[in-house]
Amino acid sequence: MNVSVAIVGAGVSGLKAAHTLLNHPKSPFAPNHIVVLEAQNRIGGRILTDRAQSKIGYSYDLGAAWFHDSLTNPVLQEAIRDDDTSLFDYRHHCYYDDKEARVYVSELEGAVDMVGLKVDKVLEDLHKYIELHFMDLLNIKDVSLKQIVAQFFEVHGHMVSDTQKDYAARTMPYLESWFGIPWDLVSGKYSMMDHQGRNLLNTKGYDFIVEKLARGIPNDRTLLGHQVVAIDRDNKNGPHKVSLLMKNGDRVYCNHLIVTVPQSVLQLPDSHPYGIAWSPPLPQNVKEALQSIHFGALGKVIFEFEDVWWDESEDRFDILPDSGAAPEVPLTALPPSFSYYAHVLNYSASHKSNNGSRGSSLGVLLQSPLTEYLEAHRKEAWTYFEPMLSKLVVEGKKVSAPINTITTDWTQNPYIRGSYSALHVDDDPSDLIIQLSGEFDGCGLHENYIRFAGEHTILDGAGCVHGAYASGLREAEWIIDSVAGSV
C-alpha cells in the first residue's frame, strides 16, 4: 500500500492526527492519502471504556478516566464548545469526584482526623519544601520521593509531632496513584506536579473522544490487527521515503510517518517480538533518551457488591500503607494487606447505571509492583483488599464479598506494557521529548518526515489524554505546513 502519511497506532494521538489530516481546512490530504495502522483489534489505545463486564449496569473506564487540568484541558473545552449531546453532555457526564477523601489506617477503626491533627497543613509544608529544595539549584542531585520526605522531617521536624510525622509520611505515597510506580523509585525532583485545575471525572466514558475522532475518519483508513514490526526510514526501493513492514508480511510505503506507539514499545529492543526494528537503527542519542525515562504501571481493580456498606456520600477514600511496609520486588506472592497506598474510588457516588439508578461498586487504583501481580493473579485481589476496604464499613452495615471483580490488564497487554511515562530518580522529563521532536540541531532522527506523537512526546499534559490529543494535532499540523501545496 502506498500513502502520503502513515500513522502507527490508533490511540487518541494517532486518531487526532488522522482526523486533523482529513479535516483541517488547509490540509491537502484526501482519505486515500492516509492510513492508520493499529496492532490491536480495537481503536482507542489506553482509552478503554468497558460496558460489558459490570453486573450492575455500570460502565468503567479501565484506562484514562479524568479530565485533568480541567481549567485548560482542550478535550474538555472542545466538548463544552461543540456541545454535541449525542457524544457527550458535559451537564450530565462530568462529576468532580474530589471531595476531600477520608483517610484510614490499619491500626485505627475510624478515619484519621487529618484536619484536627493538622496533618493536612504539615503535608502542605512538605510539598512546598520539596518544590523549594529542587528549585533552589538547577543541578541539584535527585533523590527518591521517599528520601526527600525523610529529609524534610530531618530539616524541619522541630515542631512536628510524631503523630503528624507518621501520618504525613504514610500519606506521601499517594503520588504512586498518579505515577503508577512505588515512591522509593519516584523522582523527588519531578514529583511535585502543578495542575491547571481540578480533576473532573468523565462518568459517561472516555470513549466519547475516540468515537468523536473516528467519525471524522472513514472506517477503511484504519487497519486493525496490523502490527508494524520494522521501519525502513530511508527506503531506497521505490519513490516513497519510508517503508513499513507488518507482522503479516505486508508493506506500507509513505512519505510522512507519525509513530504513536507507547513509549514502552519504543523502548523494546529491535529484536523483541513486540518491538520495532528500525533500519538504520535509531541514533544513539535517541536510544539514550529512551533509557532516561521509565514507564509506569497504574492499574485498577473494581469490586461490585450486592449493596453499599460504605458511606455513599464520599467520593473517595485513602488507605495508608503500614509504616515500613515494602515487600521485595518483583512480587512472587501476594503481599500482606496494607503494603501499599490505596486510593479508593466510590463509583456509587459518581456513577449511575444504564437505568439511572445507583449501584454498589468501589474501584482501587493500583501501582507497580502490585499492578503487575494482581493483573496476573486477578483472583487474589479481594484477598489483598478485604482487610483494607473493611475499614470503610459504616455502622449498622456489614462488609460483603464482591459479586464481581474487574481488573485492568495493561501490564499483561504486549502492545501497551503498562500505563504511561513515569520518572524514576535521575530520569529526565524532557530529553526524550526533545529527541523525538527533531526540532533541534543534532538531536532526533535525521529524517524529519518521521514524526512522533503520544503522551510521552509532550510536556503539557504528559501522560494524559489531552496531552496525547495535543501531540497528534501538533504532528498533523506540522505535516500540513510542510507539504503545503506540494502533495
Next chain:
Amino acid sequence: MNVSVAIVGAGVSGLKAAHTLLNHPKSPFAPNHIVVLEAQNRIGGRILTDRAQSKIGYSYDLGAAWFHDSLTNPVLQEAIRDDDTSLFDYRHHCYYDDKEARVYVSELEGAVDMVGLKVDKVLEDLHKYIELHFMDLLNIKDVSLKQIVAQFFEVHGHMVSDTQKDYAARTMPYLESWFGIPWDLVSGKYSMMDHQGRNLLNTKGYDFIVEKLARGIPNDRTLLGHQVVAIDRDNKNGPHKVSLLMKNGDRVYCNHLIVTVPQSVLQLPDSHPYGIAWSPPLPQNVKEALQSIHFGALGKVIFEFEDVWWDESEDRFDILPDSGAAPEVPLTALPPSFSYYAHVLNYSASHKSNNGSRGSSLGVLLQSPLTEYLEAHRKEAWTYFEPMLSKLVVEGKKVSAPINTITTDWTQNPYIRGSYSALHVDDDPSDLIIQLSGEFDGCGLHENYIRFAGEHTILDGAGCVHGAYASGLREAEWIIDSVAGSV
C-alpha cells in the same frame, strides 16, 4: 552631632542595620560612629507586643505576630539556631495556629460545610485560574480581586453550583486580612501569594527580636523622640555629605544614611508635618514610584471575656460577609455587621497567660476601611462584631459581652499611618523597590550613600518582619563593603 552612619527609624530594619554595623566581623564601625533616630518614644516600629492591657494575663502582638514563610524565614531560623532561651524558646513559643478554620455566615446557625459542598475545591480552582490568567501575558490588564473572581465564574461556571459560587465568592475577601485593603481595591494580578511554608504564630511576643537586636546596640546610640523632618542629601556646610534636621531643631551630620521610615511616611508631601522635606527634592522617578504603590490598614481588635463560649479546640474562625455588602468609603458611621470578611483568632487555643493558664480571648483582623473607623471609634467594636462572633457559640454556652476590648491604633499613629505596603489595581510591586535600591542606571537617588530599608524595600518577605530584617542586613552590609578600610 557627627556620625559615619545615621539610621532613621528604630523598627526591625533599622535595628538590624545598626546591629550589623556594630557586630559584623568586617565592620569598621564603633558605637560612636553610628546613631539611630527614632521619632516615637519606643523602639520596635510595627512590632508591638502589648503586655499591659490584658485583664487575663495574656500578651498580644498588636503588630507583626506570625513567622511567615516559616520554611525559609531567617528570623525564625536564627532563633532556632541560636537557641537563646532567655530570649525565645522555639519549643514553647511557637504554635501553628492554622487548623483549617470553621466558616460561618449570617444566614446559617452552624458552620458552613465547606468540605462536603466542595467549596474548598472550587476555591482551589479559583486560585489557580487567577494565577494562570495573569501569568498568561506579561502585560495583561490588571483588574480587582473582586472582578477576577466574577470573571472566573463567567468563564468556568458551567459545573459550579449556585451554592458553591456564593460561598466561594464570599470567601475570597479573606485576602483582605492579608493586605489590609478591601477586595475591590486589591490588585488581582498580585493577589496570589506564594508562601514558603506555613504561618507560625509567635506566642511569646515578637518583641523578642527587638530585644535581641537592642542587646547588640548600646542604649545611647538610639535617640527616641527624634523625628527627622528634613534631609539635605548633598550637604555643602561641612565635611559630611548628609545633614538631617530634627523637629527639635538639632542637626545630625553623616556620610551614610539608612532611611527606614514606613512607606506611608515617604509618601507624604514634603510640607506635611510628619513628612520629610528632601533637599534637593526626591527625583521625579522616585516620586512616581511612590505613587504606584499603596499602604494598607490591617488592624486588630481583641475581646477578652469572663469565660469561653466558643470551641476551644479551634485555632481560627472565618466569618463571611453578606453577599453584596460594601458600604461607602470612607465610613462615616458604623457599618452593618457582616459588611466585611472577619478572620477570627482563638487566643484561648494558642496562648497561655503569665501563670500558664488558658484565658478567654478572641482577636479579629481588621481591614480598611473598618480599621480606620474602629481604631477611631473603639467603643463601637463589640456592637459591630457581636452578631458575627455570636455565630461561634457552642451548645450549652451563652455569648457574653467582653470584659475588656483592646484595639490597635496604627492608622491613628502619625508615625506609622497604617500597616504595610499593599497593591491596588494597576500598582507595581517592584518599581519602588528598584528605585529605592539605587542599584540600576538612571533610577533612584544620585547619592548612593543614602540607602533605604524596611518591608517596602524588598520582594522576599515584603510586608513582613523577616523582609524588613533582611533589608536592614542588606543595607548595613552594603555600607560595610563600600567603606571597607576607609572610615
